[in-house]
Amino acid sequence: MGYGHSPDEVAQVDAPADVLLGYADAVERAARAYLATLSDDDLDAVVDDDWDPPVTRGARLVSVVADAFEHAGQAAFLRGLLDRS
Template sequence: MGAAGHARGAHRGRPGPRDEHPAHPVRTARGGLIVDARAVLVESFGRVGPTVHRIVDGLDEATLTWRADPEANTIAWLTWHIARVQDAQLAPLAETEEVWTAGGWAERFDLPFDDSASGYGQSADDVAAVRVPADLLLGYLDAVTAATSAYLATIAGDDLDRVVDHRWDPPVTLAARLVSILADDLQHVGQAAYVRGLAERAR
């Protein structure tokens, strides 16, 4: 869930989900449909960035940092957390350095956290510390999205069954880890949309 209390509300009048490029199913000889799992992952991860852009583009600092109550998360923190979760968890899978440090984003954001911070377990004060403009938030998210797309392009269907974490019972496969990352991101995308709706209605 990330940091403390998520605001709840309604975000109305925004464009719907991107559906121009759905994952392409393959019809079998018996008429059934087989959908390539990798294509579904590519499509699903590919929707995160554009959806966040529709929420965040053009927002001023007051809206980005608006809070439903003193413990609630802000759009700025949620957007940063969305990108950090994807970046921090995918980099080890791809065996690459995180975009956060490799691309100089940690220096540009200049947050009062360790470079390894991704938002988990942070306090209300930590949430308030994320005060950066929309273009910086979206720039980092776009860079992470590009890195994710590049990694997903390298995996084959058989790779998804590979165990990537033996600390759990059952062990975590690559497919399960990717779905977990995606689920966390999508949850926070929805929260950011709700917070924007609340902020606009509070004006």
């Protein structure tokens, strides 16, 4: 939702908080289960050689987590704006 969608399309989404929180919990459980299966060699494996240097699984996972934290920060910022108004 949001990537490649227009602002009008995004505005049409009405997801209840309990559904979003349930989804977030399920994603966290799945991610933890996946991470528990990885070895050091798995983390060092190249998953995208279109870049220089090629991207390893470990680097890609770090970028996914960093992206999630950035979005959490954006949400917290917006929440702060709402609380001040």
